[in-house]
Amino acid sequence: GRHIRNVITHIRSYISPKQSWTTLTVDARIGLSQGAIEDLQRSGIGPHDIAARILTGAEVAATSAGGSTHTPDGYVIPYFDFRGAIAPYYRIKILDPLGGPKYRALTGYPNHIYFPPGLGKVLKSSQANYIIITEGEKKAVCAVKCGFPCVALAGVDSWRNRQITLPKDTKLKAVKVGAGSVMQATIPSGDSNALVMQDSGIVAVGFHDLLDYMVGNNMEAIIIFDSDKGGVKSQVQRAAAQLGYELRYRGLPIINIRQLILPTVKSSKMGLDDYLVTQGVKSFAGILRSCRKKRIAFPRHPNPKTFIAGRLQKARLSRKETQDVSLSILMELETRGRRLRNTSTHDMFFFNDKTHMLMDVALGNPRIMLHDTAFGTYLYQEFNLAAIDQRVVGWLAAQFHGEPGVKEAVTHRVLALPASMPGC
Numbered sequence: 001g002r003h004i005r006n007v008i009t010h011i012r013s014y015i016s017p018k019q020s021w022t023t024l025t026v027d028a029r030i031g032l033s034q035g036a037i038e039d040l041q042r043s044g045i046g047p048h049d050i051a052a053r054i055l056t057g058a059e060v061a062a063t064s065a066g067g068s069t070h071t072p073d074g075y076v077i078p079y080f081d082f083r084g085a086i087a088p089y090y091r092i093k094i095l096d097p098l099g100g101p102k103y104r105a106l107t108g109y110p111n112h113i114y115f116p117p118g119l120g121k122v123l124k125s126s127q128a129n130y131i132i133i134t135e136g137e138k139k140a141v142c143a144v145k146c147g148f149p150c151v152a153l154a155g156v157d158s159w160r161n162r163q164i165t166l167p168k169d170t171k172l173k174a175v176k177v178g179a180g181s182v183m184q185a186t187i188p189s190g191d192s193n194a195l196v197m198q199d200s201g202i203v204a205v206g207f208h209d210l211l212d213y214m215v216g217n218n219m220e221a222i223i224i225f226d227s228d229k230g231g232v233k234s235q236v237q238r239a240a241a242q243l244g245y246e247l248r249y250r251g252l253p254i255i256n257i258r259q260l261i262l263p264t265v266k267s268s269k270m271g272l273d274d275y276l277v278t279q280g281v282k283s284f285a286g287i288l289r290s291c292r293k294k295r296i297a298f299p300r301h302p303n304p305k306t307f308i309a310g311r312l313q314k315a316r317l318s319r320k321e322t323q324d325v326s327l328s329i330l331m332e333l334e335t336r337g338r339r340l341r342n343t344s345t346h347d348m349f350f351f352n353d354k355t356h357m358l359m360d361v362a363l364g365n366p367r368i369m370l371h372d373t374a375f376g377t378y379l380y381q382e383f384n385l386a387a388i389d390q391r392v393v394g395w396l397a398a399q400f401h402g403e404p405g406v407k408e409a410v411t412h413r414v415l416a417l418p419a420s421m422p423g424c
Contacts, residue, residue, distance in 0.1 A: 035095050036075045043138040043273040050141045051078050051117050059092050063104035072096050077137050080115050082209040087112060089205070091137070091154060105154060110161040113206030114152040116144045123149050130220035130292065131210070133159075133243070134272045142273040146281045148288070150272070151210060156225055156239035159246065160202050203246075215251040220258060220292065223299055227262040227270045238307075240299035244331075245324040254331070255404045258297035260288060296334045296405065304328050308383050317391065326395035329383050330403065339400060340409040348401060349411060350375055358411065363397035 031054030032047050040046060055074040074094040079087040089112045091105045105111075114137045122128075122144050132150035134140055140152035153159050171186045214221060223243060225236050232240070244257050264270045265279065276284055291297055301307050311317060311325045333339070333350060340349040340358075348361040359375040362368040370376035370387040379385040385392060 032075055033073050033095075035073055036093075039093070039095060040075075040138065042277075044142045044277040045138060045145055045273075047075075049117070049145050050137065052076065053078065055092055055094075059090070062106055063092050064107070072098070077114075079112050080117060082113075082115050082119075082206060082213065084115070084117070084120050087205075103154070111154060111158045111204040113159070113204050113210055114140055114154070115206065115210075116141045116150065116152070118144050119149060119151065122147060128219075129217065130222050131214060132222045132224055132272070134224045135226065136271065136273075139272040142276050146276050146284075148284070153204070156236050157242070159204050159207055159243055161204055162202075211247070211250050211252070214256075218256070220256045221247050221252060222288065222291065223257075223259045224262065224272050227264050229264050229268055232261055234302040237299065237302045241301040241328070241331075242324075244299040245327055248327055249320055249323055253404050254298050254327075254334075255296065257299070258291055258294070259299035260291040260297070263287070296331075298331045298334065300331060300335060301328050304332050305383060308385070312384070312389060312392070322391050322395055325392050326399055329379070329385065329392075329396055330399045332382070333400075334405065339406045340411070341406050342411050343408045344410070347411075348406075349409075350378075352378075361400060363393060363400060 032052060036052070036055075037047060040050065040052065052075040055071065055076055057071045059076050060071055072094050073096055074092055077091045077093060079089045079091070081087050089106055089109055091103055094100070094102055094104065116137070118141075123131075126147055126149065128149050130149070132140075132143055132148055133153065134143070134150060135153050135156050135158075137152050137154075140150040143150035173184045173186070174181050175184045213219070223240050225232060225240055231237075240259055244259070247257050248254055262270045262272070262275050307328060308325050311321055314321070317325070336354065337350055337352045339361075340351055341347070342349070348363075350359045350361050351357070352359070357374070359378065360373060361375050362373055363370070363375075370393065371380065376387070385396075387393065
């Protein structure tokens with residue numbers, strides 16, 4: 001009787017939308033198989049750390065598009081909102097997927113940001129001015145358990161959604177855009193539909209809460225995705241860069257957006273939980289500290305030239321797409337050199353660390369043609385950017401001047417005698 005009462009109590013705590021994570025007890029592990037417990041332990045956590053609960057046929061059916069009558073071994077990962085209250089969403093981990101996906105989410109529901117139990121407590125006790133963003137709930141829970149504030153995405157691209165909520169009487173119409181076509185939605189008169197009008201329908205549930213908190217408290221976002229022996233896979237690095245662009249677009253300055261690439265040590269793959277379990281908290285704290293001390297650690301696009309060329313091929317770029325293109329160029333410039341401002345004249349320069357060339361930057365100056373300058377030639381050769389790309393050049397000018405990280409300097413013209421020409 002006591003065992004049944006504990007189960008009922010746990011179920012009630014799970015379905016209550018006002019229930020806080022702090023009241024979930026070790027009863028959350030009731031019914032978990034030994035395999036499920038061991039799976040969690042490999043990530044350095046226990047069932048109570050993640051509030052895992054037993055997987056039943058109801059959850060399997062709710063997360064399978066075609067339904068299922070088989071209940072495999074696994075467990076349910078409940079989700080919480082930023083305040084720590086239970087969210088009406090969960091994912092399941094299947095230990096014997098039989099060729100299917102190991103992780104499954106509620107069918108028909110948008111993506112959610114995962115806020116681990118205990119996140120609020122760690123943020124308060126550690127007084128950290130950063131939040132780690134990783135992929136996978138277990139990794140975030142492990143980090144929080146070790147004292148590092150962390151949230152998780154279900155997948156490296158899952159900070160956004162591919163579903164948009166529209167009013168019931170919305171009219172859809174196919175319209176041509178360039179060589180292709182798109183669906184145009186006309187919402188009913190008098191319905192502002194803030195979800196669509198504010199462009200918030202494309203991001204995961206909880207993303208705005210996370211960004212509002214970070215922007216309001218001037219915090220850093222530390223992106224940590226899985227590493228392989230060769231570094232981060234190109235598709236994963238591409239996702240990290242896209243997340244960086246989105247964070248900047250929504251208010252975080254570029255110096256507050258950083259990527260930490262985990263060293264793989266002897267393993268062929270290294271996730272955040274793997275590193276914490278195998279290398280320890282002290283080692284991770286050290287590489288995190290080093291990342292935060294870097295002048296710039298914005299996630300670089302793995303192939304910026306192709307990314308930029310692909311965007312510029314579009315007949316019309318949105319404001320955000322234009323900013324993404326210019327930001328990708330700026331981040332490449334930041335990693336290759338430095339932005340300088342003359343303290344006397346306020347003229348802008350770019351210093352190339354590799355060639356040691358100092359170039360005047362006259363972006364946006366109508367009296368100076370871009371292709372007539374050394375910097376303009378550099379932009380064309382490296383990024384296929386030309387004066388005809390006026391909107392991108394305009395945004396690049398604003399970001400080059402306005403983004404934090406410009407170093408004040410005094411420039412001089414120097415006549416030097418080359419060592420190779422002593423008699424000249």
